Amino acid sequence: MLLASLPFYPLISFILLIVFAKRLSWHVASFISVGAMAIAALVSMRLVLELSAMPDSVMTANLWHWFNLVTKQGSSDVNMSFYLDGLSAVMICVVTGIGFLIHLFAAAYMKDDANFTRFMAYMNLFIVAMLVLVLADNLVLLYLGWEGVGLCSFLLIGFWYHEKANVLAARKAFIVTRIGDTSMAIGLLLLFNSFGQLNIEALSSLLQQIGSSGTGFSTEQLNDIYWIALLLLGGAVGKSAQLPLQTWLPDAMAGPTPVSALIHAATMVTAGVYLIARMHHLFMFSPEVMTYVAWLGAITLLLAGFAALAQTDIKRVLAYSTMSQIGYMMLALGAGAWSAGVFHLMTHAFFKALLFLTAGAVILALHHQQDLFKMGGLLKKLPVESALFVVGLVCLMALPGTSGFFSKEAIIAQLWSSNTAGPALWWCAIIGAFITSIYSCRLFFLAFLGNKRYRTGLVVEKANLMRSALVVLAMLSLFGGLISLDLSQVFQSARASISFENEPSWLHSVAIATPFFGILFAWYYFKNYRLTKGQDDYVLSASTHSFAVFCRNGLGFDSLYKRLFILPYTWLAKLNRNDIVDKTLMSSAWYIGLWHDVMTMIQNGSLRWYLAAFGLSILVLVGVTIL
């Protein structure tokens, strides 16, 4: 079956690449990996076509029985089986489609790397894990994919492991997301304990059934749902880099640029959004947690926006903007605007992949220079890249007509009257949009306008492979908003009755006009970034105002966590340098060693000693018997 085979194309490619490794030439290796992705992308398209022909828009494929879980409520099968509905169809299209384009780009981008095959193998493995995650029909399989993407993220961030900073960034990403994963694992266990079911389909119908029955949920069950939703939210927050586990994402930019595009913009970080959308049946019954989701998203999108305003590294600006955009998705999910959130996930994948890859092309042209203040004036030198970047930024700012506009407006439109959101969150979203357009403009001005501030010559590559991938992404970003996403079947139970009657009439015009205000503000405020000054050796430096530095360092979260967690932990570790537990365990080894010595001493080979011991023991035996 086509559905069952989907994750196996990249998997086979991964195995081939990892087995033959450096024996493959660049041509063969890129043909295998990119070809596998192309097949996967075609298969996904085909699956979507088939799915739309299905009456109930659901496809399943059972590969094999994995194991069986038994509880007091009965037993639940955990199968290796895939479940495709509207939501996972969107995800597989994004994962394989964008994944294919990024692979295409990466094949050209990483061409000269000594470990090219290893890189492509990891990228393929990542796609496998992501496909398992989005296709899983039960939460255990989903968790497998969840951990798989975490692993690949770790491997790819630390891909250039010769530099210590990269390794530290990889480790940080792994540990921080692991905190979220632990919370999610506990959530899953709690879920299984209270409802005896881990199959997503069965679980949703079970929840529906209890919810719509006369008695409804008991207080205890509602309490359980609250905690389960909260713990799952913890997992989502870790993976999607939301407050308070967001600190890993900016550092993850240490990886090669295609990785940033694939994992930290287009796919992996949206796993958290996917999880919440997938478990929306559960979240629906816990409006408090939905409100938390919305607030978390709103706060993250504002904080990340402020942080993006002060960054000097082009990739870090994009990283913070990713966090901020995922904040929008979370906000949408929290407000109950499920399809709008998923829609924004899709369009964001288009334009953020485009932005990252174009940034990668720019960085490559500048000999791996990532500092915005050492760019400038690139508009004339790299016209194609500049145009593509502008397309990406326009979508990011959500100017009318672009894909970002459709999705972001869809989110903002539903906030005001939502039961779990409200006007306050609406204002947060508007301010977020304002900041988004300011930092987008700042980024554009710094990189492409103004004086030429780089010293080295440009390497203008005529890599058609890279260009073609970028152009396709740009088309998708511009016109992706026209894709009609019909998720009503997935979220049919979730269609809450929102009345839009009490809304003021100026809401939409304000939402549409905000990005333009942002551009206007940036046009004047960042004037010196954009204007060409007379002298040629003009040096522009980042603001050293304490607030700007504070924002640049991610609003102090890193140092806060260092104070709160890392320092006490290392203090404890130092305190327990001579590991007490280890010493206790080792004492048993010492005891055995002692007896070993005694025993060898006894075996001295002297016959008379043996005899004496013999006589003594007989004496003792007789003595004991008599007494």
Place this chain on the structure above:
Amino acid sequence: MTAIPLFHVLVLSSLLFTIGFTGVVARKNTLFILMSLEVMLNAVGVAFIGAGSAWQQADGQVMFILILTLAAAEVAVGLALLIRMQKKYRSLDIDLLNKMKG
């Protein structure tokens, strides 16, 4: 003729046994160890004879003859080994035979 009480016989036997055992443990010369072994065997023999006479049974004497035979065989083997040892080590010190240690 007054019968010697069994207790006295056993005390004599134990004394002889202890003397023999001490000899085996304390002596370094293998020849003397063999001789001490003979003393121990004879101590056991005395105990058998005493017990046989105390209960008026022939078994004790039968046993003693068996022990004598055993002692003769053992001495034959033991002396043969002593000759080999003397040839190999030019000494009869038992502590030289300590190669089999752990």
